[in-house]
Amino acid sequence: EVQLVESGGGLVKPGGSLRVSCAASGFTFSGYTMNWVRQAPGKGLEWVSSITSSSSYMYYADSVKGRFTISRDNAKNSLFLQMNSLRVEDTAVYYCARGAGDYDYWGQGTLVTVSS
Amino acid sequence: QSVLTQPPSVSAAPGQKVTISCSGSSSTIGNNYICWYQQLPGTAPKLLIYGNDKRPSGIPDRFSGSKSGTSATLGITGLQTGDEADYYCGTWDSSLTGAVFGGGTKLTVL
Numbered sequence: 001e002v003q004l005v006e007s008g009g010g011l012v013k014p015g016g017s018l019r020v021s022c023a024a025s026g027f028t029f030s031g032y033t034m035n036w037v038r039q040a041p042g043k044g045l046e047w048v049s050s051i052t053s054s055s056s057y058m059y060y061a062d063s064v065k066g067r068f069t070i071s072r073d074n075a076k077n078s079l080f081l082q083m084n085s086l087r088v089e090d091t092a093v094y095y096c097a098r099g100a101g102d103y104d105y106w107g108q109g110t111l112v113t114v115s116s
Numbered sequence: 117q118s119v120l121t122q123p124p125s126v127s128a129a130p131g132q133k134v135t136i137s138c139s140g141s142s143s144t145i146g147n148n149y150i151c152w153y154q155q156l157p158g159t160a161p162k163l164l165i166y167g168n169d170k171r172p173s174g175i176p177d178r179f180s181g182s183k184s185g186t187s188a189t190l191g192i193t194g195l196q197t198g199d200e201a202d203y204y205c206g207t208w209d210s211s212l213t214g215a216v217f218g219g220g221t222k223l224t225v226l
Contacts, residue, residue: 035215037161044118045153045161045204047215059214095160101208101215102151102166109160 002026002105004096009110016086020110022079022096030054030074033100036081038092039109048094049081064090086114119144120205120218127224128195136190136221138205144216148208150188152181155202155220164203165190195225 008020022034036048049070050059058070069082079096091114097103121139128134138150152165163172165181168188180191188205205218 037215037217044202044220045155045206045217047206047217050215061214062212097161101149102163102206103153103161104163104166104172106160106162 002098004098004105004107006094006096006107006110009094009112011113011115012086013116014086014088014114016114017082017084018086018112019083020081020094020112022107024077024079024096024098027098029072029077032098034072034079035097035099035103036070036079037095037097037103037106038090038112039095040089040092043092046092050100051079052100083112086112088114090114118219119209119212119216120207122203122205122218122221124219125222125224127226129226130195130197132195133191133193134195134223135192136203136205136223138188138190138218140186140188140207140216142186143211144186144207144209145183145188146186147210150181150183150205150207152179152188152190153204153206155204157201161204192223197225199223200225 003025005023035050051070067085071080093109095109096107098105153161155161168183169181178193202220209216
């Protein structure tokens with residue numbers, strides 16, 4: 001059974017940093033592009049970042065470019081999102097999702113709250 | 117303002133049919149596959165349609181997708197109260213080099 005489990009969310013002050021993680025199981029993690037998608041409270045889905053299977057290519061939304069870094073550890077079946085210079089508007093549930101183009105499996109999400 | 121445009125809400129009675137539109141451009145829907153997601157209240161999104169019109173295993177054939185030019189449509193027949201959810205279209209934007217989603221459509225089954 002495919003499982004994606006996010007962790008690392010929490011409360012952080014504006015300007016602070018946080019690293020969220022996604023633990024994958026039930027499939028060959030190293031064979032898939034992985035993604036982060038976020039959803040602000042009461043709002044729609046916003047794509048954040050994608051990383052190809054061997055980390056050859058990373059893509060970022062303009063809203064996070066230069067502040068967020070996506071990475072992965074295929075040996076540990078894990079996906080990461082390092083978030084620096086956090087802003088109030090980064091407050092959201094962060095989901096990891098599998099796939100290139102269409103996201104066929106999603107985690108349950110981890111809540112990141114940026115507030116003073 | 118989302119790159120893909122969806123109606124904010126649609127509604128229909130149980131047993132009826134509803135369609136949800138998604139409008140984009142040549143750099144989004146026009147030259148890339150479209151997919152659709154269902155998000156039930158308090159849960160993560162779930163893939164409903166991929167590759168414009170294909171259903172993942174386990175998705176009933178009440179759900180269908182189509183694409184024409186720079187627009188796409190999700191159809192749901194035989195509406196059930198359990199279909200009440202937010203529905204999102206998604207695709208790749210070749211000009212932005214990133215994924216994009218519609219703003220979402222809230223389906224109410226009256």
